[in-house]
Amino acid sequence: MIATVIFFVLLGAVLGAALGYASQVFKVESNPLVDSIEAIMPGGQCGQCGVAGCRQAAEAMVRGELNPNACPLGGQSLTQQIADMLGVSVSMSDDDIEWVAHIQEAQCSGCGRCYKACPFDAIVGAAKQMHTVISDVCTGCKLCTESCPQGCLTMVQVAPDTRTWFWPKPQASAA
Amino acid sequence: MLKFLSRRFRGGIHPESYKNLTNAQGIDQHFWPRNVFLSLQLRNGAMLMPLVKPGDTVSRGQLVAKGRNDMVAPIHAPVNGVVTGITQHFSSHPAKLKCDTIIIRANGDRRWGESHKPQNYLSLDAEEIIARVRDAGIVGLGGAGFPTVAKIQFARKGGAHTLVINGGECEPYLTCDDVAMQQYAAEVIAGVKLLLKASGTHKALIGVEDNKPAALEQLRLAAAESDEIEVHAAPSIYPMGSERHLIKYLTGAVVPAGGHAGMLGILVHNIATARAVYQAVRFQRPLVSRVITVSGKGIAAPRNVEVPIGTPVSELLEYCGGVSDSTARLLFGGPMMGQVISSPYIPIDKTVGGILALTEEEVRPRPQSECIRCGQCVRACPMGLMPFQMAAYARLSDFSKTEALGVGHCLSCGACSYVCPSALPLVQYFQFAKGSINANRLKAQRSATAKQLNEERVQRLAKEAEAKAAAKAAKAAARKRPARATAQESES
Amino acid sequence: MIDFEPKSGPFAHTSNSSNRIMYTVVLTLLPAALMGVYQFGLASLQTLLVCSVVAIIAEYICLKLLGRATSACLDGSALLTGLLLAMSLPATVPMWLAAFGSVFAIVVGKQIYGGLGQNLFNPAMLARVMLLICFPVEMTTWAVPTPIDFSGNQVTVPQGWLQFDGVTAATSLSGLQHEPVSLAAQFFGSIGGSLGETSALLILLGGLVLLYRRIIHWAIPVSFIAGLCVPAAIAALIAPESFASPLSQLLSGGAMLGAFYIATDLVTSPTSVRGQLIYGAMCGLLIWLIRSFGNYPEGVAFAVLMVNAASPLIDHYLRPSIFGSKSAVEKS
Numbered sequence: 001m002i003a004t005v006i007f008f009v010l011l012g013a014v015l016g017a018a019l020g021y022a023s024q025v026f027k028v029e030s031n032p033l034v035d036s037i038e039a040i041m042p043g044g045q046c047g048q049c050g051v052a053g054c055r056q057a058a059e060a061m062v063r064g065e066l067n068p069n070a071c072p073l074g075g076q077s078l079t080q081q082i083a084d085m086l087g088v089s090v091s092m093s094d095d096d097i098e099w100v101a102h103i104q105e106a107q108c109s110g111c112g113r114c115y116k117a118c119p120f121d122a123i124v125g126a127a128k129q130m131h132t133v134i135s136d137v138c139t140g141c142k143l144c145t146e147s148c149p150q151g152c153l154t155m156v157q158v159a160p161d162t163r164t165w166f167w168p169k170p171q172a173s174a175a
Numbered sequence: 176m177l178k179f180l181s182r183r184f185r186g187g188i189h190p191e192s193y194k195n196l197t198n199a200q201g202i203d204q205h206f207w208p209r210n211v212f213l214s215l216q217l218r219n220g221a222m223l224m225p226l227v228k229p230g231d232t233v234s235r236g237q238l239v240a241k242g243r244n245d246m247v248a249p250i251h252a253p254v255n256g257v258v259t260g261i262t263q264h265f266s267s268h269p270a271k272l273k274c275d276t277i278i279i280r281a282n283g284d285r286r287w288g289e290s291h292k293p294q295n296y297l298s299l300d301a302e303e304i305i306a307r308v309r310d311a312g313i314v315g316l317g318g319a320g321f322p323t324v325a326k327i328q329f330a331r332k333g334g335a336h337t338l339v340i341n342g343g344e345c346e347p348y349l350t351c352d353d354v355a356m357q358q359y360a361a362e363v364i365a366g367v368k369l370l371l372k373a374s375g376t377h378k379a380l381i382g383v384e385d386n387k388p389a390a391l392e393q394l395r396l397a398a399a400e401s402d403e404i405e406v407h408a409a410p411s412i413y414p415m416g417s418e419r420h421l422i423k424y425l426t427g428a429v430v431p432a433g434g435h436a437g438m439l440g441i442l443v444h445n446i447a448t449a450r451a452v453y454q455a456v457r458f459q460r461p462l463v464s465r466v467i468t469v470s471g472k473g474i475a476a477p478r479n480v481e482v483p484i485g486t487p488v489s490e491l492l493e494y495c496g497g498v499s500d501s502t503a504r505l506l507f508g509g510p511m512m513g514q515v516i517s518s519p520y521i522p523i524d525k526t527v528g529g530i531l532a533l534t535e536e537e538v539r540p541r542p543q544s545e546c547i548r549c550g551q552c553v554r555a556c557p558m559g560l561m562p563f564q565m566a567a568y569a570r571l572s573d574f575s576k577t578e579a580l581g582v583g584h585c586l587s588c589g590a591c592s593y594v595c596p597s598a599l600p601l602v603q604y605f606q607f608a609k610g611s612i613n614a615n616r617l618k619a620q621r622s623a624t625a626k627q628l629n630e631e632r633v634q635r636l637a638k639e640a641e642a643k644a645a646a647k648a649a650k651a652a653a654r655k656r657p658a659r660a661t662a663q664e665s666e667s
Numbered sequence: 668m669i670d671f672e673p674k675s676g677p678f679a680h681t682s683n684s685s686n687r688i689m690y691t692v693v694l695t696l697l698p699a700a701l702m703g704v705y706q707f708g709l710a711s712l713q714t715l716l717v718c719s720v721v722a723i724i725a726e727y728i729c730l731k732l733l734g735r736a737t738s739a740c741l742d743g744s745a746l747l748t749g750l751l752l753a754m755s756l757p758a759t760v761p762m763w764l765a766a767f768g769s770v771f772a773i774v775v776g777k778q779i780y781g782g783l784g785q786n787l788f789n790p791a792m793l794a795r796v797m798l799l800i801c802f803p804v805e806m807t808t809w810a811v812p813t814p815i816d817f818s819g820n821q822v823t824v825p826q827g828w829l830q831f832d833g834v835t836a837a838t839s840l841s842g843l844q845h846e847p848v849s850l851a852a853q854f855f856g857s858i859g860g861s862l863g864e865t866s867a868l869l870i871l872l873g874g875l876v877l878l879y880r881r882i883i884h885w886a887i888p889v890s891f892i893a894g895l896c897v898p899a900a901i902a903a904l905i906a907p908e909s910f911a912s913p914l915s916q917l918l919s920g921g922a923m924l925g926a927f928y929i930a931t932d933l934v935t936s937p938t939s940v941r942g943q944l945i946y947g948a949m950c951g952l953l954i955w956l957i958r959s960f961g962n963y964p965e966g967v968a969f970a971v972l973m974v975n976a977a978s979p980l981i982d983h984y985l986r987p988s989i990f991g992s993k994s995a996v997e998k999s
Contacts, residue, residue: 270673419991505669505671511676513676514676517673533678538678544783545785547933558989561939580986596685597784
């Protein structure tokens, strides 16, 4: 009886020590899920999701405080990827509106503020020269809109062209 | 015969053909447009550079726009006349998208601008044939519109051995290939010979559905003396005109799913393309017109017409006696895979094989109801897919499941929608899913690029900051150093 | 008016529609149902009417409550469910029981799954099994045939034919050991049993019409019959005294109705040919097992419900292989 008690106490102590040691040795500094989500995010730190930056957004998503579809730059594909990683289901919005920055070049003074504001180097132009947006690269993060003192930088919706247009989802039956 | 029975594909349907509306008359070659509209953007989005400006006089066959490389076929003036403008106009896109368009006002003169003497075209070598096909701006006239020269060159590089000529024309109503084969069988066969030589293939198999006995007879007569050309009758099952299914029937070989015919050493061209190749090589005439079936019960006088490229739909319909009041839909192409004509001012491009005016009786619009899982679509699908399941997932926008079920293999042939008793818009669900998957892929690529750019920028800023700090330090050091240096000097 | 609105093709369709499919099935069922009326009298006519009408009313109420188009209650699917239920009931069941079964079939068997096309189980069979378990006495009190006699110079209508509560006795399967029933009688339907299951001939004819009109596919009836008859034949060869012959298995009870009308229910059966072959064979085999070794004399309803449950799984694993692929698609 006493031997059994001693044995189990000892066993518990040994295993507990082993676990404690292991938790020290194999300590994970951060949740690996956060890293992998951050890795697929655009990384513009634009804050449109309502959180300060992409890392913080990834953390909030892992904690379940932020919806996987919160990032407007990534669109549906990013939402799907994050939802798959988190193992949750999200409702997809069907109207994935894409925005792109546009500079009315006639009014541009060449101050270069928008160029500095763009996290993706999607705006080109030298100081005192007209600036323009490389629309293929622009993610529509809207960080540049505030920067323009002339107010000539606006966000416009991307109109579909032959390459990007595709059939909309059929209307569900009336019945 | 038994050998061929085993090569039939699974699935397929037998829609009513309506081909007798137009298949007994010859090609009408009297039509001439008043204006032509040449889109400078192709259906796949590629752009062309105009080589003329408003006010220029152009002659029939003159090069008016060219692309950046061989993957974009050049455009020639289909008529003699004056360029009246280069402006935004409807392209043939179903969503009424506009693109830059050369507008030419035609005069009544139908002569070619430059006429070349017919040559002994059979003595030309492969390079020369390829050059003439390239300069003629020939694209696949079966509907895909892929530049013919690019296909020939891929086949040469890939060491293709067999040329399959697609005379399936399995779409209901369309008879433009049928009548061309009946009337110009010799030209088709000559074109096939040129294609054989140009592509380095040794053998040509011509597949024609058995509902075109006259065309088959003419082709067999024309090809009687050519051992390397075989003419085969294929059973009339929609979609026999699909490349994969015709290849399976003619050769027994199966194109791998997700792959293409070139992987089997097979090159596929359409009957009408072969004829265009003949015209281009023998007479050096560019592709500026094509035979189009104008049919449907809404057309007063259905027929096959030789139409200059760029003719607006309205002019052609007017020529064929106009459309009746009971017309419900205007279509480019056949009723199965054709596209809605969303405005009568849309011009005809090189890929259009038919214009149909269908009445309500033919379209049979029906109210949509719930899927009853009857499985008709599964048995009709020539690709072995499960259309009703894919549509259910597409409806939920669950594209990863839709893709796993194989929506990428869908031909959009419409066999499933044709048989569906619940009238579900299955094809549109698949188009929507395919478009969304593609858009998502593009978006993912773009975000990857954006991420990379952002990382580079962060590094650059860090480097700039470092450089600035270093420069500052250096400046500071420099400011101190002279003092110290003088001190040292004075010490020494 | 020319419609210029963009719409995806195709612009050609069969004249087939879901409504037409449902009503064709109903029409082909009618001869067997009328045979039941001829056999069992007005009581059976009453059961048929009650089941059908109540099913349509229940469908109407459900659609109304769900806020859907109520015209869909006449799409033929509710009528078909009611009719199939009636045909699988004894002709003399009380009216309230038939009505209760019908409501159960529509509400629990169909609408709670989301309506037409969404249900996992065959609604008529679900209702039949529920009734069998809850009301075993009523459900196994079988009517004795009291057919109208056309043989003499004048038509004689027996007294029992006119009675709404009919004349009752036990059916062929439960009475298998007691008195042999001739196969011919089973084939033509002059036997006791469920209202619409007695005449194998009329059901076969109806089934052939459905096959000809391509409403059902041959795979399910063929594999169903094979799944039932092959083990029955083997067992009858080994121990003829304790197992019924394959032909008797096929002609008795609801086997024929099951093979052509119940197992082939479009909504609850798999869609690919390979899947249908397995589904039908499983169903036939289960019927034989239940009849031979189970406690219930009849197993069609139980067997169909069990394979219904397997149907989504079959659809998932037995997809047709994609043209040009080595095997079926990667299972997601």
